Amino acid sequence: MSTSTDPGPRGGPVLQDSVTQAITSAFFEELAAVGYGRLSMEAVARRAGTGKAAIYRRWPSKEAMTVDLVVQVSVRAADTPDTGTLRGDVLAFLTATDAALRHPLVSRILPDLLSAGAYHPNIAAALREEIGTSRRRKVADILGRAVGRGELPADADLELGLDFMAGPLYWSTTIRRAPADPGRLERLADKIIAALAA
Incomplete structure (x- = not known):
């Protein structure tokens, strides 16, 4: 062993x-x-x-174990390749995130942890700072590359773009429980890019 x-x-x-x-x-x-x-x-x-x-x-406690393991898995799940185009990057991120949210364990764990965060400050902080910040940093890399390639204007509202990349997908996949549909992700990617470029 x-x-x-x-x-x-x-x-x-x-x-x-x-x-x-x-x-x-x-x-x-x-x-x-x-x-x-x-x-x-x-x-x-x-x-x-x-x-x-x-x-x-x-781990010294249940809370410490939860924070450590959930952060490890969530941050790894946010990794997406540099496809060379904004649309490719956005679609890759949406596809990976959608698949993660649909995982049988994640789909049951995430809503419960969000609820637990209301009563356990360390869990709330981990979800907000460790997971949220890490995911936003990866999205910021995607948008920054697009600006560098000239696919987005230099004055694009990237901060709002970070919300665009996660909010609609989380709502439709986790809250509304929309069925898996690659076409939906492609349409969402197009809408996000159009909003960023406007």
Whole structure:
């Protein structure tokens, strides 16, 4: 069994990759099944087939584990390639984000975490600052490249564009539960670009 390069706390044991992966999978499955309010370290440990101590060696609390794992997954999910065109970049971002929002676990976890954020300031801060800021930075890169290529005017309202890239998609996919439709994403990409270029 391989071991992680992460030694854990100074003087502590080396943390095993396979155990961390098992805990991570168990965490998301348990969170989707019961919600944050009923989530417990004991249940995650049972589902992962490990002891509770293995979790506490990695995270000091349920809240810390939630923030760390959700941020890791969400930031990775926002990665999109540089396609060489604004439309290609926007469509790639919308497609990746739409797929992430439709994932069976994400579609159950995200609304619950947004609700939990009203009562848990650290979760709210992670959603707003870690996830929101990281995603906006990636979108800002897309729009900045478009300005550099001359596809958008230098005075384009990029701040408003950051909202355009996420708001309509989140509403239609997560709130309205619109069916998956590549054509809808292409139309949305065209509308976003038209608004930015206006």
